Amino acid sequence: MSKYNPKKIEHKWQRYWGDKKLFRADDSSNKPKYYQLETFPYPSAAGLHVGHPKGYIAEDVHARYVRMSGKEVLYTMGWDAFGLPTENYAIKVGKSPQEVAEANIKNFRRQVKMFGLSYDWDREINTSEPEYYKWTQWLFLQLYKAGMAYQKLSKVNWCLSCKTVLANEQVLHKTQNTKHKTQTNSKSQTQNLKNEESVGVCERCETPVIQKEMKQWFFKITDYADRLLTDLEGLDWPEETVKRQKDWIGKSEGAVINFEISKYRNIEISVFTTRPDTLFGTTYLVLSPEHGLIENLKFKIENWDEVSKYIEKAKIKTELQRKEEAGEKTGIELKGVKAINPATKEEIPIWVADYVLGGYGTGAIMAVPAHDERDFEFAKKFDLPIQKVVEGGEISREAYEGNGNLTNSGKFDGMDSEKAKWEITKEVGGERKTQYKLRDWSVSRQRYWGVPIPIIYCHKCWETLTSKSETLNKFKDQNFKFQTTNIDEIEYMVVPVPEKDLPVKLPKLEDYRPKGVPPLASSKKFLDAKCPNCKNTAKRDAETLDTFVDSSWYFLRYIDPHNKKEFASKEKLKHWMPVDLYIIGAEHAILHLLYARFISKFLHDQGYLSFKEPVLKLRHIGLILGADRQKMSKSRGNVVNPDDVVNEVGADASRLYWMFMGPLEDAQPWDIKGVAGLYRFLNRVWNFISKLEEPGKENREANKILSKYIKEIGDDIKNMKFNTGVSGLMKLLNELEDKWLTNKQYGTFLKLLAPFAPHIAEELWQEVLGNKKSIHLESWPEYDETLLAEETVRLVIQVNGRVRDTIEVKKGLSEEDIKKIILDRDNVKKYITGTIKKVIYLQDRIINLVV
């Protein structure tokens, strides 16, 4: 008998499955479809780390089980290849991003393949290939046509020295004082950090980063806010993920109320409030530094110098700094102007403060210090009046934010605040309004390694447009909601690249380093374009799309990855979508999933898709931590490379170990020592072949045991409890160990093992048992109910709630039967000191005698 040698068999079967295309997803199969999706990885230079395989193996075990259960499974892999880290790495090593990405993908593919995952490799995609990004650009154009893609000025992180936009993750959060590394108490360390002033600096040159307004493309995701919220109902998603999406969308209901400016009654300040019932308690207004009205009031503001200085300072603060300072209120009064409270008709002061955000609501608030904690703090600091208008708690040290009956509110006194909200809104001519925190999705990136934005800017068209109305009509015919833009003081017509000209290919460059303009702008060949409309010279948009756009629709491309006419055929989409199971890290709970849902809804509205929600069932994978229980990172030096693990014990034992470590969604520390147990287990499976029995001498007891575990292990996989599934296999083998099995019985065992350890199962199935077809084409075994019913159970006997005895009994006995049997037992009699007052009996499980 040969010894178990994973190296010898694993590669062999991987090639066999690949050559036979065993896991090809058949579009025209008449089996029920099942679409399984997992995060397609970002192929970094570092290669796979041990966190990746956890989700992949779990999906593979599940996919193999679902196939054995008679479904046609679509399960494949691709590469989210565009993105900043690759570009930066390429610059660092002096290669092109194309070369780097290609090498990374090659390495990732090799690593992924060594686990023997049952992907349909014919559907592999790569977001950085023109065949893919052509459709990303097409998607952009559809959004543009529908008026869902537009340009506006927006704040970006800008490094004055590198002259480039920085992503949030490129802004280092640097503290002014040096950290004391000897400090061991983590609590006091956090305390220290909080007291230090921090600034955002460029990761490359350490120059402080400022906020700069730049023209950026946005997708109008806010149009879908309400549907993104309500359609979350009914999805089989982790509760916390649904909640986080809801919080992110941030729906709040309130009213917009206008305040007149005293003496200048034609100017009004609009505020959004969720508490119009507290209007009588509004003792001042606050504008955000960005508020447009401030400039309008310039000549009426007596302390303009101070005000403009405050505003300038506030504007260059990075988002990080603003977050840091949260709680420390600053602000300045606009002297010389007053607003009129529409409820009390009294004059109230107007302030500017950066605790009011420009991007939310109307960028201005009515301050009710008695009933809002932030207003309260501000009022205390600047000595502003506090007027209580809701009967509730004391207002001395903090605001009362609850509901109650009104007071000091004229004719509304005594009214319940919920009711008063809308009564008061009506009284002052306000308007009920629903507000969302969700902002439009900024998609422009001033970087090279991404999808070029398929837009051309034409000055000539703009000139004609403004002089001749027939051009205008021409654009109308094209069904575009036409837009114009201003770049460096020159006006342009925004002309979308015609679909027939897609893809706009990403050119190779000499130099990828940022130089103040996007890298693509330095390529004259790329930049110069013929206007598709007037045929004159025009220029291309030189920026690229956020990589979240690439990944917002990749699961649609898997369905029809080689389609040259459409992003995917309608029939195929209808057949395979929506996704039946998506396993993804919790870090993607908001952005990626929100964007994917948004794009699906958009394409649905455009008539391309027949479903509203792309993912029916979602599960998260927990992190694999280092042996030190810290997040794995290069700097901590606790990173484990999966290559080493697979080299050591083979793919099957590794797969089992990943699954055995613990629940899928929990984080677990990596402990290589644990792998040994799984390797031992597989050896025992292998060595069992010396105990195979002739047919006809089937051991009935073994069938009972098998039946029990067919059910248990199948249920575990279905419920994605892979850890107990593996322990089930071990228990099963332990229980079979002293028995002889027929080939058929051993084959049943191998089928249960097959989803978890596909190579060894295949080897034993074909080479030892002599089967001619792959075990992975077999059906999941059926269990015998009558055998399950024959099993005896161990009944627990309690007296006064304490376990005093156990007894082996047939299933299904009545309380009377049980009592007859147990009352004679010494262990029971011993504890029954008086009369039995009460008996609690749970059939086949427990009997409790209360005396």
Added chain:
RNA sequence: GCCGCUGUGGCGGAACAGGCAGACGCACUGGACUUAAAAUCCGGUGGCCUCCGGGCCGUGCCGGUUCAAAUCCGGCCGGCGGCACCA
């Protein structure tokens, strides 16, 4: 600060839906085999006490509900993650 998750042996974890806490594995340990070691196989392993029959305690802490609590309720403490002035 707010929100979410989480706390079980030396370790990873198990325990249907309130019903034997610690399955399964790691590590450790006793034995068999071996000249020896490795591998393998058989056994032990929460703590304390024991007259060796067993008894008591035990799932972060305090209290409650129940015949019965790791599980349900109230309060507190620790760990992890997310959000962060959203009017």
